[in-house]
Amino acid sequence: MNLRNIFLASAATLVAAPALADVNIYTTRQPELIQPVIDEFTAETGIDVNLAFVQQGIVERLKAEGARSPADLVMTVDIANLQQIVDADVIQPVDSDVLHNSIPENLRSPDDLWFALTTRARIVYASKERVADGEVTTYEDLADPKWEGRICTRSGVHDYNLALLSAIIAHHGEEYAREWAAGVKANLARKPEGNDRAQVRAIWAGECDISLGNTYYMGQMLADPEQVEWANSVRIVFPEFEDAGTHINVSGVALTKAAPNKEEAIQLMEFLVSEEAQHIYAEANNEYPVLEGAPLSDLVASWGEFDRDTMDLTTLAGHRAEALRIMEEVNFDG
Incomplete structure (x- = not known):
């Protein structure tokens, strides 16, 4: 350097x-x-x-x-x-x-x-041992009760999760987004805490089966000898919106x-x-x-191809205030 x-x-x-x-x-x-x-x-x-x-x-x-x-x-x-x-x-x-x-x-x-x-894509890290191929397909599916007690995530009011919820609002409207946020909260295995890598560690430790995270954290974990085992316990899944691609x-x-x-x-x-x-x-x-x-890069290419959501990002930014209000109303981090 x-x-x-x-x-x-x-x-x-x-x-x-x-x-x-x-x-x-x-x-x-x-x-x-x-x-x-x-x-x-x-x-x-x-x-x-x-x-x-x-x-x-x-x-x-x-x-x-x-x-x-x-x-x-x-x-x-x-x-x-x-x-x-x-x-x-x-x-x-x-x-x-x-x-x-x-x-x-x-x-x-x-x-x-x-x-x-x-x-970067907002994806799902899924346990290789406890989540079958094809079990996670859409973001909307994360609110399904079948995931009760199986999801980990960082704070709902973190920018990354607010951007995802903003995309839910853009695709489905505010009322649906509120129900979705409440549904995901009901499926959490624990109170939101830590960063995206901490969620993968929780999957490795058996505390949950899937988590939300950004793709590049896989590269960061694989580069850290203390975190390689976490990374190897999960696979990257690219969920999509029902009417679009991956966020x-x-x-x-x-x-x-x-x-x-x-x-x-x-x-x-x-x-x-x-x-x-x-x-x-x-x-x-x-x-x-x-x-x-x-x-x-060879590593990023190894994660596979996916279809991107082509939603204009300024549209997502315009829904951020609504997303924050929804996360507070459902007491996502509570």
Whole structure:
């Protein structure tokens, strides 16, 4: 890793410091997950990049800095976070034929404010021992009483689960979504707790049979010697909506309003959707490229093919408030 290009600094430090690079990025993703593709961009263009890891408060930082912000780009995960940045009015549109031609319409903002870079599926981890092939087919099925006492999941108000419930609302309406959330809650083996990997651990320990999770966590578990056994106890199942495909979410990028290095920043954005960069970035994160035809990593390819839900992600973001209200009304985490 090129440590010279990683800034784990406060906003004050970045503002006060002289420009050390041609592109500055605020990112909620760990820098080591982005560094491989950044290194390739610098090697090909000679443009240096600073990564500032901002784990929380990225919107507040950009608003506080205003026109003085050193940040050119912001990179984050989940459509809810991207929409929050849009609502804060701290980014500007990018009119780029490269981005339009490389990224499917449903994976970018209709007003060109944000662009997806990778996707991940919200899938089911199923016990190899206790769940038969074909036993899990749809998201709607998770509310069926046959799963009573067999499901584990993280908090219902976590962004990943709110995005899934938002998709349920978009496909079936709010009343159905409330009944579905209540049905899934009734089928829980335990109170929601921990992250997605903790649910796989619970399956391995025999506490439940299936769990909700993002695909890339399988890659993370297989890379951790302490978690390999958990990963090997489950298989990935791609449920679908009854009228659509498998629910997906994204990581994405946006150009800040301040963008002191706008031209170079857009050049980096366009590089990030090239076939070469898509393969590097998706492989480093165990995710799926947004560019059609870009090669998958061998591990991700081994999980099998699936049909994606093509619902516009901005539509899902528009249902987030309803999803949160439903989770609170059914006391999902209670």
